[in-house]
Amino acid sequence: MTENGNTPINVYEKYEWKHKTVVAGVEWKNPVGTASGTFQLAACRWFYDVSQMGAISTKGVSPVPWEGNPGPRTAESPAGMVNAVGLQNPGVDHYLVDELPKLKELGATVVTNVAGHSDDDYAQVVAKLADSPADMLEINVSCPNVSHGGMSVGTDPVALSRLIGHLRKLTSKPMIVKLSPNVTDIATIARAAAEAGADALSLINTLVGMRIDIRTGEPIISNRTGGVSGPAIFPIALGFVWRVRQALPDIPIIGIGGIDSGEKALEFLYAGANAVEVGAAALYDPTAPIRVARELDDLLDSRPELAAKLAAGETWR
């Protein structure tokens, strides 16, 4: 045991996973993925074997390269951080010849996160990915840091239903809709996505927040507000997953928010998630995703009923 009570795990050794999960028909080696926006292959591959993750959800891709917001883009907050990157990415064409083939060559299960400023943007990206080797698509209708698209779609059930219905016709790949917590009633939004053709839901994206520099009286980050992530949002995220599971008993759910240990991942699974993703923890501990996966794999040994449900594509609740 370490000083803080965790059993040391060597994340670099070769390892056979004991407990898999199935999300919308896609088998994950284990129930832990990386959360979109916190994973870049070129950076993370030096720290662990990325193909060992349950899935890799890549940074949102847009139809053309986006330069994102000017700096500063981040501010620390208690047990978390506020970020406003603005979905900087090199565009879907670059993704299709660079990160995606590299990830598939390594043997990773890939969830491609799709970003857009308009319905047409999303449609262009989804159409280009339809015949790609991506295993799943994740529609990002919840980014709080872009002026059009993103959260403005994911907080309006009518706009969301129209977008997902349109995208559904363009792809047969399993389509995950990533939900925003910045809504009055998450169940209404979740139901709109499901009825329009979403195969699964991932939640939560970040919560809108800010920090102010008291020397200047001005917001620290250039976008003024940003998305709050990190352990601070864990109980909030868990509450959202619980509410969506209560409202929609059958749709696969990927739980995201403040996970930095196998125990926290387990709480999401008991709340009714099929799988989880580790996000902000990777920013302060590069091996956190693989460590959480290993910790959870051991925790599931003594929970055979839960492990069996996950392996069968079912959930605890």
Place this chain on the structure above:
Amino acid sequence: MPTATFTPTADVVAEATEAGYFPGRHTVEITEVTKLTDGVYRLTFRDQYIAKHARPAQFVNLFSHDPMKLLPRPFGVSEVDGDLVSVIFAVVGKGTAEFSGLTAGDHIDVLGPLGRPFNTKTASHYILVGGGLGVPPLIYTAQHLQSNDGVRTTAVFGYRNDHFADQYVSRYADATVSIDESEGNVITLLDRMEAAGELSRDGLAPVILSCGPLPMMKAVAQWASKRDIPSQLSMEQRMGCGYGTCVVCVVDTVEGRKKVCSDGPVFTAEQLGWEA
């Protein structure tokens, strides 16, 4: 007590390196914390891996013990002695205040070395132009270049008041000149060097390596550009991860927005569009 839920031990770090991985966040022992001047401290820790691999302008992430403060604090490596690694930092908030209160025998979590180093393979005279808390990585640059017989280094440092880093850089640089705000700035020193014919060496143009406040570095880049002297600038920006995955620490370049942590921190004046 380190707050990481898992920190690879020394043998696991060795195994990671052996397996071709870069060792993740791990816990090291602090051997010394010294106050250099008001609010400025030098912290030394034992880390074989970082000591062996650090290059000039690379930095290390240090982590607070406070679970409320999760993001790393990045500091340029200022000196390496055997398996000891030093950084110099100013107390600017609660995280750095915590580091300043640590003592020999305490432990701290680190990640590194990170970032792309200065290119030190192109010239025979490097002028290391630093300002304030930008000088520590230039101390290590001088140390690193000291082993290279054919290379001369001149440290040109500007301070607000106390010349706190001269004692360290003068161990390694062939010449050290410094100035504080009562007399002028680093441009004053560069002008003096030029007037005394001390810029070029053996008829070869020098290269300027610089780290300091943004206005200083811009002035240095333009001063150099007017004289056709290449300059490399080590940039600073609010960072998240420090290793290239979160894409928050961007700087605008002529090639678009680049990450200071992993595309930099070193950029050329041309990349930044800072030519005169």
